[in-house]
Amino acid sequence: MQSNKFLRLFFFLSMPLLFWACDNNELEDELEDEFEFQHVVSYEFLDSISSEEISARFGENNPASGFINFDITAHKITYMTENYDGTEVEASGLILIPIVSGSSKLTSFQHSTLAKDPNPEIDQESRAPSYLSVDNAEIHLSASLFAANGYMISAPDYIGYGSTKDMFHPYEHAQTTATTSYDMLVAAREYAEFLDVKIRTDNDTEEEELYLLGYSQGGNSTMALHKYIEENHSDVFTITRSAMGAGAYHKSAVGDYIFNYEGDLGFSISLYLWVMDTYDRVYLQRGMDYYLQEPYASEVKNNGYFALSNTNPQEIFTEEFIAEVNDPNSEFSLALADNDIHDWKAEAPIKLYHHENDQLVPYFNSVDAYNNMTDNGSTEVLFETYTFTNVSPEEIHGAAGGNFFADVISLYFRSGI
Structure with a gap:
Protein backbone atom coordinates (compact mmCIF):
# COMPACT_ATOMS: atom_id res chain seq x y z
CA MET A 1 0.00 0.00 0.00
CA HIS A 250 4.54 23.52 -38.47
CA LYS A 251 3.99 27.18 -37.66
CA SER A 252 5.65 28.51 -40.81
CA ALA A 253 3.26 26.54 -43.02
CA VAL A 254 0.28 27.49 -40.86
CA GLY A 255 1.20 31.16 -41.16
CA ASP A 256 1.43 30.88 -44.93
CA TYR A 257 -1.93 29.07 -45.08
CA ILE A 258 -3.89 31.40 -42.78
CA PHE A 259 -2.49 34.81 -43.64
CA ASN A 260 -2.48 34.22 -47.40
CA TYR A 261 -5.89 32.56 -47.56
CA GLU A 262 -8.22 34.24 -50.03
CA GLY A 263 -11.89 34.34 -49.11
CA ASP A 264 -13.62 33.28 -45.91
CA LEU A 265 -11.80 30.69 -43.87
CA GLY A 266 -15.08 29.29 -42.56
CA PHE A 267 -14.00 29.42 -38.91
CA SER A 268 -12.99 32.08 -36.41
CA ILE A 269 -9.54 33.52 -36.89
CA SER A 270 -9.32 34.44 -33.20
CA LEU A 271 -6.82 31.77 -32.17
CA TYR A 272 -4.45 32.73 -34.97
CA LEU A 273 -4.64 36.37 -33.87
CA TRP A 274 -3.62 35.17 -30.42
CA VAL A 275 -0.61 33.31 -31.81
CA MET A 276 0.30 36.35 -33.90
CA ASP A 277 0.04 38.63 -30.87
CA THR A 278 2.16 36.22 -28.83
CA TYR A 279 4.98 36.26 -31.35
CA ASP A 280 4.76 40.04 -31.59
CA ARG A 281 5.15 40.37 -27.81
CA VAL A 282 7.97 37.84 -27.59
CA TYR A 283 9.98 38.88 -30.64
CA LEU A 284 8.89 42.18 -32.20
CA GLN A 285 6.74 44.51 -30.02
CA ARG A 286 5.06 46.31 -32.91
CA GLY A 287 1.48 46.38 -31.69
CA MET A 288 -1.79 45.36 -33.27
CA ASP A 289 -1.96 48.32 -35.68
CA TYR A 290 0.94 46.91 -37.66
CA TYR A 291 -0.89 43.66 -38.33
CA LEU A 292 -4.57 44.54 -38.63
CA GLN A 293 -6.46 46.98 -40.80
CA GLU A 294 -9.12 49.21 -39.29
CA PRO A 295 -11.66 48.79 -37.85
CA TYR A 296 -10.32 45.36 -36.90
CA ALA A 297 -7.26 46.58 -35.01
CA SER A 298 -9.44 48.72 -32.75
CA GLU A 299 -11.98 45.93 -32.29
CA VAL A 300 -9.32 43.51 -31.11
CA LYS A 301 -7.52 46.04 -28.91
CA ASN A 302 -10.77 47.08 -27.23
CA ASN A 303 -12.64 43.79 -27.05
CA GLY A 304 -10.19 40.93 -27.45
CA TYR A 305 -9.42 38.37 -30.15
CA PHE A 306 -12.84 36.77 -30.08
CA ALA A 307 -14.64 40.00 -30.94
CA LEU A 308 -13.51 39.72 -34.55
CA SER A 309 -16.22 38.13 -36.70
CA ASN A 310 -14.69 38.66 -40.15
CA THR A 311 -12.95 35.49 -41.37
CA ASN A 312 -11.39 36.85 -44.57
CA PRO A 313 -7.63 37.30 -43.98
CA GLN A 314 -7.21 39.61 -47.00
CA GLU A 315 -9.68 42.06 -45.45
CA ILE A 316 -8.27 41.79 -41.93
CA PHE A 317 -4.49 41.96 -42.25
CA THR A 318 -2.38 44.81 -43.59
CA GLU A 319 -0.55 44.43 -46.89
CA GLU A 320 2.73 45.19 -45.13
CA PHE A 321 2.24 42.28 -42.74
CA ILE A 322 1.21 39.81 -45.46
CA ALA A 323 4.27 40.79 -47.47
CA GLU A 324 6.39 40.04 -44.44
CA VAL A 325 4.78 36.61 -44.03
CA ASN A 326 5.79 35.88 -47.62
CA ASP A 327 9.40 36.88 -47.02
CA PRO A 328 11.15 33.90 -45.35
CA ASN A 329 13.85 36.21 -44.01
CA SER A 330 11.51 38.74 -42.42
CA GLU A 331 11.36 39.14 -38.65
CA PHE A 332 7.88 37.65 -38.35
CA SER A 333 8.73 34.68 -40.58
CA LEU A 334 11.77 34.02 -38.42
CA ALA A 335 9.53 34.14 -35.35
CA LEU A 336 7.25 31.55 -36.92
CA ALA A 337 10.24 29.39 -37.80
CA ASP A 338 11.53 29.62 -34.24
CA ASN A 339 8.34 27.87 -33.17
CA ASP A 340 8.41 25.11 -35.79
CA ILE A 341 8.56 21.81 -33.90
CA HIS A 342 7.85 19.39 -36.74
CA ASP A 343 11.36 18.78 -38.05
CA TRP A 344 13.70 17.03 -35.59
CA LYS A 345 14.79 13.57 -34.46
CA ALA A 346 12.95 11.99 -31.53
CA GLU A 347 14.50 9.19 -29.52
CA ALA A 348 11.34 8.06 -27.71
CA PRO A 349 8.26 6.73 -29.55
Missing part, protein backbone atom coordinates in the same frame (compact mmCIF):
# COMPACT_ATOMS: atom_id res chain seq x y z
CA GLN A 2 0.99 3.65 -0.19
CA SER A 3 3.11 4.67 2.79
CA ASN A 4 1.72 5.68 6.17
CA LYS A 5 2.97 9.21 5.51
CA PHE A 6 0.67 9.58 2.50
CA LEU A 7 -2.28 7.94 4.21
CA ARG A 8 -1.98 10.19 7.25
CA LEU A 9 -1.69 13.31 5.11
CA PHE A 10 -4.66 12.27 2.99
CA PHE A 11 -6.73 11.43 6.09
CA PHE A 12 -6.18 14.77 7.79
CA LEU A 13 -6.45 16.99 4.73
CA SER A 14 -9.50 15.32 3.22
CA MET A 15 -11.68 15.45 6.37
CA PRO A 16 -11.40 19.05 7.61
CA LEU A 17 -15.00 19.28 8.82
CA LEU A 18 -14.69 16.30 11.14
CA PHE A 19 -11.36 17.34 12.54
CA TRP A 20 -11.60 21.11 12.47
CA ALA A 21 -10.46 21.33 16.08
CA CYS A 22 -7.26 19.42 15.41
CA ASP A 23 -4.08 21.17 14.40
CA ASN A 24 -3.62 19.76 10.89
CA ASN A 25 -0.71 22.15 10.40
CA GLU A 26 1.16 20.28 13.13
CA LEU A 27 1.05 17.08 11.07
CA GLU A 28 2.02 18.92 7.88
CA ASP A 29 4.90 20.62 9.67
CA GLU A 30 6.06 17.23 10.91
CA LEU A 31 6.00 15.83 7.39
CA GLU A 32 7.72 18.87 5.89
CA ASP A 33 10.44 18.65 8.52
CA GLU A 34 11.27 15.27 7.02
CA PHE A 35 11.34 16.63 3.46
CA GLU A 36 12.94 19.72 1.99
CA PHE A 37 11.21 20.96 -1.15
CA GLN A 38 13.41 22.20 -3.97
CA HIS A 39 10.72 22.80 -6.62
CA VAL A 40 7.26 22.83 -5.01
CA VAL A 41 6.40 26.27 -3.62
CA SER A 42 3.01 25.36 -2.17
CA TYR A 43 0.55 22.49 -2.28
CA GLU A 44 -3.13 22.04 -1.54
CA PHE A 45 -5.32 18.96 -1.30
CA LEU A 46 -8.41 19.50 -3.47
CA ASP A 47 -10.55 16.38 -3.43
CA SER A 48 -10.77 12.63 -3.24
CA ILE A 49 -12.74 11.03 -6.07
CA SER A 50 -13.95 7.45 -6.00
CA SER A 51 -13.75 5.13 -8.98
CA GLU A 52 -17.53 4.83 -8.81
CA GLU A 53 -17.92 8.59 -9.17
CA ILE A 54 -15.58 8.69 -12.15
CA SER A 55 -17.42 5.82 -13.79
CA ALA A 56 -20.74 7.64 -13.29
CA ARG A 57 -19.39 10.63 -15.23
CA PHE A 58 -19.34 8.49 -18.37
CA GLY A 59 -22.87 7.15 -17.97
CA GLU A 60 -24.13 3.60 -17.94
CA ASN A 61 -22.70 0.85 -20.14
CA ASN A 62 -19.80 3.05 -21.26
CA PRO A 63 -16.61 1.29 -22.41
CA ALA A 64 -14.62 3.70 -20.23
CA SER A 65 -15.72 1.79 -17.13
CA GLY A 66 -13.33 -1.01 -18.06
CA PHE A 67 -10.40 1.35 -17.50
CA ILE A 68 -11.51 2.74 -14.13
CA ASN A 69 -9.71 0.69 -11.51
CA PHE A 70 -8.70 3.08 -8.73
CA ASP A 71 -9.91 5.93 -6.56
CA ILE A 72 -7.90 9.11 -7.08
CA THR A 73 -6.93 12.22 -5.15
CA ALA A 74 -6.58 15.71 -6.63
CA HIS A 75 -3.98 18.28 -5.57
CA LYS A 76 -2.95 21.77 -6.62
CA ILE A 77 0.70 22.77 -6.52
CA THR A 78 2.60 25.92 -7.38
CA TYR A 79 6.18 26.03 -8.62
CA MET A 80 8.63 28.49 -10.15
CA THR A 81 9.14 28.70 -13.90
CA GLU A 82 10.40 31.22 -16.44
CA ASN A 83 8.07 33.38 -18.49
CA TYR A 84 8.75 34.38 -22.10
CA ASP A 85 10.41 37.62 -20.98
CA GLY A 86 12.85 35.85 -18.69
CA THR A 87 11.10 36.71 -15.43
CA GLU A 88 10.50 34.02 -12.80
CA VAL A 89 6.83 33.42 -12.02
CA GLU A 90 4.96 31.18 -9.61
CA ALA A 91 2.86 28.95 -11.85
CA SER A 92 0.28 26.37 -10.84
CA GLY A 93 -1.09 23.05 -11.96
CA LEU A 94 -3.11 20.00 -11.05
CA ILE A 95 -1.88 16.61 -9.88
CA LEU A 96 -4.12 13.54 -9.94
CA ILE A 97 -2.84 10.55 -7.98
CA PRO A 98 -4.30 7.05 -8.26
CA ILE A 99 -4.61 5.17 -4.98
CA VAL A 100 -2.79 2.01 -6.05
CA SER A 101 -1.12 -0.83 -4.20
CA GLY A 102 2.02 -0.54 -6.30
CA SER A 103 3.36 2.18 -8.56
CA SER A 104 1.85 4.90 -10.76
CA LYS A 105 2.77 5.86 -14.32
CA LEU A 106 4.02 9.45 -14.31
CA THR A 107 2.21 11.37 -17.05
CA SER A 108 2.35 14.97 -18.24
CA PHE A 109 -1.08 16.04 -19.52
CA GLN A 110 -1.11 19.25 -21.59
CA HIS A 111 -4.55 20.83 -21.95
CA SER A 112 -6.10 22.30 -25.09
CA THR A 113 -7.00 25.96 -25.65
CA LEU A 114 -8.82 27.86 -22.91
CA ALA A 115 -10.04 31.26 -24.05
CA LYS A 116 -8.75 34.37 -22.28
CA ASP A 117 -11.11 37.23 -22.94
CA PRO A 118 -12.43 40.39 -21.25
CA ASN A 119 -15.95 39.06 -21.78
CA PRO A 120 -16.71 36.73 -18.84
CA GLU A 121 -19.10 34.74 -21.02
CA ILE A 122 -16.17 33.82 -23.29
CA ASP A 123 -13.30 33.68 -20.79
CA GLN A 124 -12.42 30.15 -19.65
CA GLU A 125 -10.01 30.86 -16.80
CA SER A 126 -12.18 28.80 -14.45
CA ARG A 127 -11.53 25.71 -16.58
CA ALA A 128 -7.78 25.65 -16.00
CA PRO A 129 -6.78 22.25 -14.59
CA SER A 130 -6.10 23.33 -11.00
CA TYR A 131 -9.70 24.52 -10.58
CA LEU A 132 -10.86 20.92 -11.09
CA SER A 133 -13.90 22.25 -12.94
CA VAL A 134 -16.70 19.99 -14.15
CA ASP A 135 -16.89 22.30 -17.19
CA ASN A 136 -13.49 21.13 -18.43
CA ALA A 137 -14.18 17.75 -20.03
CA GLU A 138 -10.48 17.11 -20.62
CA ILE A 139 -9.86 17.16 -16.87
CA HIS A 140 -13.25 16.04 -15.53
CA LEU A 141 -13.38 13.09 -17.91
CA SER A 142 -10.15 12.33 -19.78
CA ALA A 143 -7.48 13.16 -17.21
CA SER A 144 -9.54 11.59 -14.43
CA LEU A 145 -9.99 8.45 -16.53
CA PHE A 146 -6.24 8.14 -17.05
CA ALA A 147 -5.62 8.68 -13.33
CA ALA A 148 -8.18 6.05 -12.40
CA ASN A 149 -6.34 3.68 -14.73
CA GLY A 150 -3.07 4.11 -12.83
CA TYR A 151 -1.50 7.21 -14.39
CA MET A 152 -0.28 9.96 -12.06
CA ILE A 153 -1.27 13.13 -13.90
CA SER A 154 0.79 16.32 -13.95
CA ALA A 155 -1.37 18.96 -15.68
CA PRO A 156 0.13 22.47 -15.87
CA ASP A 157 -2.29 25.38 -15.97
CA TYR A 158 0.23 27.22 -18.23
CA ILE A 159 1.31 30.79 -17.61
CA GLY A 160 -1.74 33.03 -17.86
CA TYR A 161 -4.02 30.75 -15.85
CA GLY A 162 -4.42 29.69 -12.23
CA SER A 163 -1.88 31.44 -10.00
CA THR A 164 -0.73 33.56 -12.99
CA LYS A 165 -4.22 34.38 -14.27
CA ASP A 166 -3.50 38.11 -14.43
CA MET A 167 -0.63 37.56 -16.86
CA PHE A 168 -0.67 37.29 -20.65
CA HIS A 169 -0.75 33.69 -21.89
CA PRO A 170 2.05 33.21 -24.48
CA TYR A 171 -0.13 31.06 -26.71
CA GLU A 172 1.89 28.33 -28.46
CA HIS A 173 5.25 29.91 -27.84
CA ALA A 174 7.20 26.66 -27.93
CA GLN A 175 9.97 27.55 -25.47
CA THR A 176 7.69 28.90 -22.75
CA THR A 177 5.19 26.08 -23.18
CA ALA A 178 7.93 23.49 -22.89
CA THR A 179 9.64 24.95 -19.84
CA THR A 180 6.36 25.60 -18.02
CA SER A 181 5.27 21.99 -18.56
CA TYR A 182 8.72 20.61 -17.74
CA ASP A 183 9.06 22.55 -14.49
CA MET A 184 5.58 21.38 -13.47
CA LEU A 185 6.62 17.81 -14.17
CA VAL A 186 9.75 18.17 -12.03
CA ALA A 187 7.66 19.63 -9.19
CA ALA A 188 5.05 16.88 -9.58
CA ARG A 189 7.70 14.19 -9.24
CA GLU A 190 9.03 15.92 -6.14
CA TYR A 191 5.51 16.07 -4.71
CA ALA A 192 5.13 12.34 -5.37
CA GLU A 193 8.36 11.74 -3.47
CA PHE A 194 7.06 13.88 -0.60
CA LEU A 195 3.93 11.71 -0.39
CA ASP A 196 5.86 8.47 -0.94
CA VAL A 197 3.96 7.80 -4.15
CA LYS A 198 5.99 5.29 -6.12
CA ILE A 199 6.62 5.98 -9.81
CA ARG A 200 6.66 2.94 -12.07
CA THR A 201 10.02 1.98 -13.50
CA ASP A 202 10.96 0.05 -16.61
CA ASN A 203 11.66 -3.60 -15.77
CA ASP A 204 14.76 -3.71 -17.97
CA THR A 205 16.38 -0.33 -17.37
CA GLU A 206 14.93 0.49 -13.93
CA GLU A 207 14.38 4.04 -15.22
CA GLU A 208 11.16 5.80 -14.30
CA GLU A 209 8.49 5.61 -16.98
CA LEU A 210 7.15 8.88 -18.35
CA TYR A 211 4.17 9.39 -20.64
CA LEU A 212 3.22 12.64 -22.41
CA LEU A 213 -0.09 13.49 -24.05
CA GLY A 214 -2.24 16.36 -25.23
CA TYR A 215 -4.71 17.36 -27.93
CA SER A 216 -4.95 20.56 -30.04
CA GLN A 217 -2.97 23.20 -28.15
CA GLY A 218 -2.12 20.28 -25.88
CA GLY A 219 -0.74 18.42 -28.89
CA ASN A 220 1.51 21.35 -29.75
CA SER A 221 2.55 21.63 -26.09
CA THR A 222 3.31 17.92 -25.89
CA MET A 223 5.52 18.02 -28.97
CA ALA A 224 7.34 21.06 -27.56
CA LEU A 225 7.81 19.33 -24.20
CA HIS A 226 9.03 16.07 -25.74
CA LYS A 227 11.58 17.93 -27.86
CA TYR A 228 12.71 20.05 -24.92
CA ILE A 229 13.22 17.06 -22.60
CA GLU A 230 15.22 15.07 -25.13
CA GLU A 231 17.39 18.01 -26.16
CA ASN A 232 18.00 19.44 -22.70
CA HIS A 233 17.09 17.05 -19.88
CA SER A 234 17.52 13.50 -21.09
CA ASP A 235 19.50 12.90 -17.89
CA VAL A 236 16.43 13.81 -15.81
CA PHE A 237 13.60 12.03 -17.66
CA THR A 238 13.41 9.18 -20.11
CA ILE A 239 10.18 9.36 -22.10
CA THR A 240 8.33 6.08 -22.54
CA ARG A 241 5.76 7.25 -25.12
CA SER A 242 4.17 10.49 -26.30
CA ALA A 243 0.74 10.89 -27.84
CA MET A 244 -0.24 14.13 -29.50
CA GLY A 245 -3.35 15.00 -31.46
CA ALA A 246 -4.08 17.78 -33.97
CA GLY A 247 -1.32 20.15 -32.94
CA ALA A 248 -0.07 23.08 -35.01
CA TYR A 249 3.52 21.86 -35.19
CA ILE A 350 5.62 9.22 -30.69
CA LYS A 351 2.15 8.72 -32.11
CA LEU A 352 0.38 11.50 -34.00
CA TYR A 353 -3.40 11.69 -34.42
CA HIS A 354 -5.30 14.00 -36.78
CA HIS A 355 -8.53 14.09 -38.77
CA GLU A 356 -7.87 14.62 -42.47
CA ASN A 357 -10.65 17.25 -42.72
CA ASP A 358 -9.81 19.22 -39.60
CA GLN A 359 -10.66 22.85 -40.38
CA LEU A 360 -9.29 24.50 -37.25
CA VAL A 361 -5.81 22.93 -37.25
CA PRO A 362 -4.83 21.88 -40.78
CA TYR A 363 -4.02 18.20 -41.30
CA PHE A 364 -0.71 19.03 -42.98
CA ASN A 365 0.75 19.79 -39.54
CA SER A 366 0.77 16.10 -38.62
CA VAL A 367 1.71 14.99 -42.15
CA ASP A 368 4.71 17.30 -42.14
CA ALA A 369 5.75 16.22 -38.65
CA TYR A 370 5.45 12.53 -39.53
CA ASN A 371 7.42 12.87 -42.77
CA ASN A 372 10.18 15.07 -41.41
CA MET A 373 10.65 13.24 -38.14
CA THR A 374 10.69 9.89 -39.90
CA ASP A 375 13.20 11.16 -42.47
CA ASN A 376 15.37 12.46 -39.63
CA GLY A 377 15.69 8.94 -38.23
CA SER A 378 13.35 9.17 -35.24
CA THR A 379 13.16 5.90 -33.34
CA GLU A 380 9.43 5.46 -33.92
CA VAL A 381 6.76 7.82 -35.20
CA LEU A 382 3.28 6.40 -35.76
CA PHE A 383 0.42 8.29 -37.41
CA GLU A 384 -3.31 7.70 -37.02
CA THR A 385 -5.53 9.50 -39.55
CA TYR A 386 -9.18 9.87 -38.59
CA THR A 387 -11.65 9.79 -41.48
CA PHE A 388 -15.06 9.57 -39.83
CA THR A 389 -17.81 11.53 -41.59
CA ASN A 390 -20.69 11.36 -39.13
CA VAL A 391 -20.15 14.87 -37.74
CA SER A 392 -20.42 18.34 -39.27
CA PRO A 393 -17.19 19.94 -40.55
CA GLU A 394 -17.06 22.53 -37.77
CA GLU A 395 -17.31 19.79 -35.13
CA ILE A 396 -14.59 17.52 -36.53
CA HIS A 397 -11.74 18.99 -34.48
CA GLY A 398 -13.58 18.49 -31.18
CA ALA A 399 -14.99 15.07 -32.08
CA ALA A 400 -11.55 13.80 -33.03
CA GLY A 401 -10.35 14.81 -29.58
CA GLY A 402 -12.71 12.31 -27.98
CA ASN A 403 -11.37 9.58 -30.25
CA PHE A 404 -7.82 10.63 -29.41
CA PHE A 405 -8.11 10.15 -25.65
CA ALA A 406 -9.96 6.86 -26.07
CA ASP A 407 -7.38 5.47 -28.48
CA VAL A 408 -4.42 6.55 -26.36
CA ILE A 409 -5.64 4.92 -23.15
CA SER A 410 -6.96 1.76 -24.78
CA LEU A 411 -4.29 1.14 -27.41
CA TYR A 412 -1.19 3.30 -27.62
CA PHE A 413 -0.19 3.73 -23.99
CA ARG A 414 -1.23 0.17 -23.27
CA SER A 415 0.18 -1.72 -26.25
CA GLY A 416 2.14 0.77 -28.35
CA ILE A 417 -0.26 0.56 -31.30
